[in-house]
Amino acid sequence: MKSTIKKIGVFTSGGDSPGMNAAIRSVVRTCAYMKIECVGIYRGYQGLIEGDFKPMDARSVNNIINKGGTILKSARCDEFRTPEGRATAHEKLKAEGIDGLVVIGGDGSFTGALIFNKEYNFPIMGIPGTIDNDIFGTTFTLGFDTALNTVVDAIDKIRDTASSHNRLFFVEVMGRDVGHIALNAGVGAGAEEILIPEEDRGLERLLESLKRSKKSGKSSSIVIVAEGDKSGKNVFELKEYVEEHLPIYDVRVSVLGHMQRGGSPSCYDRVLASRMGVKAVEALLEGKTSLMVGVRDNELILTPIEKAIKGHTKLDKELIRVSDIMTT
Known part of the structure; x- marks a missing residue:
C-alpha cells in the first residue's frame, strides 16, 4: 500500500551514539531525492512537544557524516510520558504538516514512539542508535x-x-x-x-x-x-x-x-547509518509503520518495534568460547 506522506520529521533521542548524524543526513537526503519535505526536530520528544522544528534540505546536512554526537541534540522528556504531553506533540505535528516520523535512538525512544503510534495511528519508523548493541532485531546498532x-x-x-x-x-x-x-x-x-x-x-x-x-x-x-x-x-x-x-x-x-x-564514527557506522536512513524513508513511503530498520547477514531487515523492545539480544557463544581459549 502506497502512503500519502508528504513531509517527514526526524529526531534523535536517548543517549547519543556515533553515526546518528550520518543517519540524519541519510534521512534528509533521501527525502530530497524522493521530492518530499523533511523537518528536523530538535531535542527529541521535548522538541516535539515544544514544536522546535526546522526544515532541512540536502545542503543543510553537509559535512556532518564524520561528526559524532547529534546535531539535532537529545534531551530527557518526562512530559511525553503523559497522555497530555503526547496530545500536545500530536497537535504540533499536525500544525507543521508532518505526517511521518523517523526516530533514531534506543529502546526507551522506541517505547515512546510505539505508544504514540498506537494512540494516534501516526506512521513511525525506527533506526537503532546505541553503542550498547542491545536492541533485538539487528546484529549491529549505530555506534x-x-x-x-x-x-x-x-x-x-x-x-x-x-x-x-x-x-x-x-x-x-x-x-x-x-x-x-x-x-x-x-x-x-x-x-x-x-x-x-x-x-x-x-x-x-x-x-x-x-x-x-x-x-x-x-x-x-x-x-x-x-x-x-x-x-x-x-x-x-x-x-x-x-x-x-x-x-x-x-x-x-x-x-x-x-x-x-564520542568521536568520529567509523566507516562501518557511516555506511550502516546511510543504508538505514534510506530504508526508513522508503518504508514509510511504502505505507509501513511501527517498524525498526536492522541489519542481519549484511542485509537490511524490518522488525516490529514492539518485538525490538521486548526481545533480548544474545552474546555470540562462539566468541565467548574464543575468549576462554585466548585468556588461557
Missing part, C-alpha cells in the same frame, strides 16, 4: 562499531602503562545489561579476563585466572569489566578484593565512561 574501536584504542594505551609498571588494570566499559562491548573489545585488545553480566563466573574464577597469569610469567594484566557485571558491587570493590587476596598485584582501575560515546 557500536565506533565504540569498540574507541575502547580497544584506550586499552592499548593502558596496556603500555600496565607493562611499564607491572600492574593489573581493571578497565570498566559500558554495558549495564549486556556485555557486547566488553566481550568484543576484550578479545580484540587481548585482555587476560573479561567480566560480563551474562556470564557470572564468580570471584574465585577471577583469582585463579590471575594466579595462572602470574605463574605463566605475565608481569601485567588487563581485565575488562562491563559496568553491569555481577562479580562485585562495582569495579572498585573488585580491585579491593584482588588486593586483599593477591597482594602480589599492584592494582589500578580505569573507568572509560562517556568517552566511549
